[in-house]
Amino acid sequence: MATLILLESSPVMLAPWHSLSSRVLDSGNSPFETANGKDVWSYAEKNPGHSKFIDEAMACEARVAVPAIIEECPQVFDGIKSLVDFGGSNGTGLAMLGKAFPWIHGIHFDLPYVVAVAAKVDGVENIGGDMFECVPKTGAAFLMKV
Numbered sequence: 043m044a045t046l047i048l049l050e051s052s053p054v055m056l057a058p059w060h061s062l063s064s065r066v067l068d069s070g071n072s073p074f075e076t077a078n079g080k081d082v083w084s085y086a087e088k089n090p091g092h093s094k095f096i097d098e099a100m101a102c103e104a105r106v107a108v109p110a111i112i113e114e115c116p117q118v119f120d121g122i123k124s125l126v127d128f129g130g131s132n133g134t135g136l137a138m139l140g141k142a143f144p145w146i147h148g149i150h151f152d153l154p155y156v157v158a159v160a161a162k163v164d165g166v167e168n169i170g171g172d173m174f175e176c177v178p179k180t181g182a183a184f185l186m187k188v
């Protein structure tokens with residue numbers, strides 16, 4: 043979990059804590075936007091190093107959470123032919139699900155700049171897009187921390 047702790051304690055992520063009043067008293071902008079000039083995902087798009095930092099931090103949490111899902115509730119995936127991981131970051135979680143349940147056609151869906159640098163995984167299709175505008179057709183949806 044080291045990368046997650048390093049991300050959350052980085053100057054970019056700590057600065058919003060000093061701008062909490064922006065939400066309550068001022069413009070209604072999020073504290074992140076007040077501190078860093080853009081919302082969190084636009085900021086990541088313009089700062090590839092920070093985006094990679096987020097992806098790696100999400101992956102270290104996924105390496106803990108997804109094996110627990112696979113071990114504790116495999117029956118959830120019975121009969122599922124296709125599954126979209128919405129906001130799947132660098133695809134770490136979906137790759138683990140695909141390995142555990144190889145009959146599932148996985149679709150890794152995230153913002154285009156995130157998918158562009160995600161690893162290619164056998165049995166997994168990468169699709170970039172904005173989930174608030176259009177989503178791929180699928181049998182099931184997987185959302186973790188989104």
Ligand SMILES: C[S@@+](CC[C@H](N)C(=O)[O-])C[C@H]1O[C@@H](n2cnc3c(N)ncnc32)[C@H](O)[C@@H]1O
Pocket residue numbers: 083100101103104128129130131132135151152153156171172173174185186187188
């Ligand atoms: C907190 S991360 C969660 C990552 C992953 N699901 C996990 O739990 O490890 C949120 C993800 O949602 C993606 N995201 C944010 N807004 C999105 C949108 N409008 N459409 C698609 N993906 C989006 C981000 O790029 C990011 O990868």
